[in-house]
Amino acid sequence: xxxxxxxxxxxxxxxxxxxxxxxxxxxxxxxxxxxxxxxxxxxxxxxxxxxxxxxxxxxxxxxxxxxxxxxxxxxxxxxxxxxxxxxxxxxxxxxxxxxxxxxxxxxxxxxxxxxxxxxxxxxxxxxxxxxxxxxxxxxxxxxxxxxxxxxxxxxxxxxxxxxxxxxxxxxxxxxxxxxxxxxxxxxxxxxxxxxxxxxxxxxxxxxxxxxxxxxxxxxxxxxxxxxxxxxxxxxxxxxxxxxxxxxxxxxxxxxxxxxxxxxxxxxxxxxxxxxxxxx
Numbered sequence: 081x082x083x084x085x086x087x088x089x090x091x092x093x094x095x096x097x098x099x100x101x102x103x104x105x106x107x108x109x110x111x112x113x114x115x116x117x118x119x120x121x122x123x124x125x126x127x128x129x130x131x132x133x134x135x136x137x138x139x140x141x142x143x144x145x146x147x148x149x150x151x152x153x154x155x156x157x158x159x160x161x162x163x164x165x166x167x168x169x170x171x172x173x174x175x176x177x178x179x180x181x182x183x184x185x186x187x188x189x190x191x192x193x194x195x196x197x198x199x200x201x202x203x204x205x206x207x208x209x210x211x212x213x214x215x216x217x218x219x220x221x222x223x224x225x226x227x228x229x230x231x232x233x234x235x236x237x238x239x240x241x242x243x244x245x246x247x248x249x250x251x252x253x254x255x256x257x258x259x260x261x262x263x264x265x266x267x268x269x270x271x272x273x274x275x276x277x278x279x280x281x282x283x284x285x286x287x288x289x290x291x292x293x294x295x296x297x298x299x300x301x302x303x304x305x306x307x308x309x310x311x312x313x314x315x316x317x318x319x320x321x322x323x324x325x326x327x328x329x330x331x332x333x334x335x336x337x338x339x340x341x342x343x344x345x346x347x348x349x350x351x352x353x354x355x356x357x358x359x
Contacts, residue, residue: 107168287318
């Protein structure tokens with residue numbers, strides 16, 4: 081559930097909450113500027129990094145709720161004084177929930193959604209659904225494409241879907257630098273979609289479910305289509321083969337890990353690499 085949805089529920093019920101957001105992160109910190117959480121008198125949703133920092137913020141937020149204070153600020157050095165070893169410093173904003181706070185969170189989420197990496201999952205069967213669910217909370221915008229609208233109707237809210245008699249048309253319409261995950265119920269359809277994806281020079285990732293035998297067959301298919309040179313760009317089996325487990329949830333976890341490494345791995349410039357991972 082998005083943080084804005086949880087905040088909207090609290091506001092509609094007339095129940096108090098405080099939005100805690102990292103305004104600035106200096107040096108080694110558990111989370112980046114913009115990370116936020118909702119604190120209520122008896123719970124919390126989201127995280128600003130966990131550990132002692134988060135506990136201090138929760139205590140301050142609950143004090144604000146008890147006193148009816150609208151705004152707060154914390155400047156916290158992450159060192160021995162609070163029992164957190166990161167060594168950096170964070171500045172926190174604390175705001176009592178109202179309509180303006182909710183509107184700001186919604187705008188932030190919309191902006192983040194626009195920056196999410198587009199991922200098209202072809203196939204709404206067990207594996208496609210598991211992959212979509214695994215990717216949903218990650219920095220990806222997931223769209224599931226299938227010829228069977230009845231399966232797409234079973235997807236949870238927050239995951240886009242397209243019922244298309246010719247799924248390869250979704251490949252042509254996809255934005256540049258999209259990822260294409262091909263896990264349909266039909267080998268011939270898999271080949272058709274993956275071939276269309278590999279024909280796009282701007283495809284950031286193309287993966288297909290299958291075995292070594294399927295990979296060999298698909299390489300022959302690519303050669304016949306004049307695309308033999310594109311075979312090296314194909315990830316097959318999708319998610320790799322270091323874990324030999326065919327359960328959809330396991331495949332989905334491996335695919336999610338593979339995509340995160342592919343798009344945010346240490347071989348690319350990513351400010352997330354400078355973050356502390358201490359508890």
